[in-house]
Amino acid sequence: MIRSFVIVAAVLATLSAGPARAQASPTGPSPTFDAVRARGQLVCGTAATLPGFATVDSRGGWTGLYVDVCRTIAAAMFGDASRVRYVPTTLQNRLPMLQSGEIDVLASNTTWTLAREASLGLQFTGVTFYDGQGFLVRRSLGVTSARQLDGATVCVQPGSTTELNLADYFRRNSMRLTPLVIETVEEVRNAVLTGRCDAYTIGTAALTAFRAGLGAQAGDFVLLPEIISKEPLGPVVRKGDQRWFDLVRWAGYAPLLAEEFGITSANLEARMSDPDPEVQRFLGRTGGFGTMLGVRDDWAAQIVRQVGNAAEQWDRNVAPLGLQRGANRLWTEGGLQYPPPAR
Incomplete structure (x- = not known):
């Protein structure tokens, strides 16, 4: 009986470990993920007339909180936040453009609703901005x-x-x-x-x-x-491409996790040797999370280095408008932003 118990336990352990191994080396087709990688550039749709959130200047330079969403995805995918082509969108064309494949992701003033997910073939990856x-x-x-x-x-x-x-x-x-x-x-x-x-x-x-x-x-x-x-605003992707969804979702969580850990673009290099195991995993020193996502293991470090943590992005883009962070603060400060653990 003891021998049988050991065999059963070993089989169960093997079965439970199987999915983790499969996730560690993503394989199989991933239409948007593969297209973005092959193109070497993210095509990101966003508004162009929202100061603090998404605007384009006379020289074609884009800035704003939603623009930084696009930049974080590019930093995670390529290790280069500048590899983005921005496509201006309107309230009328933004969702059709995503549905048709004209853009890889929509990062704009778009509210997460049941109808949009259940009937349009689209999926929200998280909440960038809690609004009303x-x-x-x-x-x-x-x-x-x-x-x-x-x-x-x-x-x-x-x-x-x-x-x-x-x-x-x-x-x-x-x-x-x-x-x-x-x-x-x-x-x-x-x-x-x-x-x-x-x-x-x-x-x-x-x-x-x-x-x-x-x-x-x-x-x-x-x-x-x-x-x-209630207006939870966040990035939107097409349904049916789980690897792309995962990358966009976790690229959105990374700046919040960095803020939670107290990691900024200014102290990033010093924190690379931080002995905290959670920090080590987050920065790609251990854990192999980048491999699970299909990108480099330092994907989160690249986001912080090139785009900053969530507080830095807010202070750079939104604070000058005089808008209080309110519900968009971290959960540790009474806000609604509660990123899942990177482990």
């Missing part, structure tokens, strides 16, 4: 609450979750609404500045970026205190 829909109004109107917008004309863009949230909020509160649906940010800006609409609604991050883009007139507008929806 709000309202921007002209200060001179004297409006201090969204409940005072009964009968208002509200500017809203099509092709987003914003329209439904707006209608739901006004219906729920028995308020009259005149929506003014406008497609582009430029047209919205003109409508807001000329008084064609009493308020503009979208996620508060986009509203903050929009107000910053008004330049000298930014002080004439205020954000109302109400948040009327």
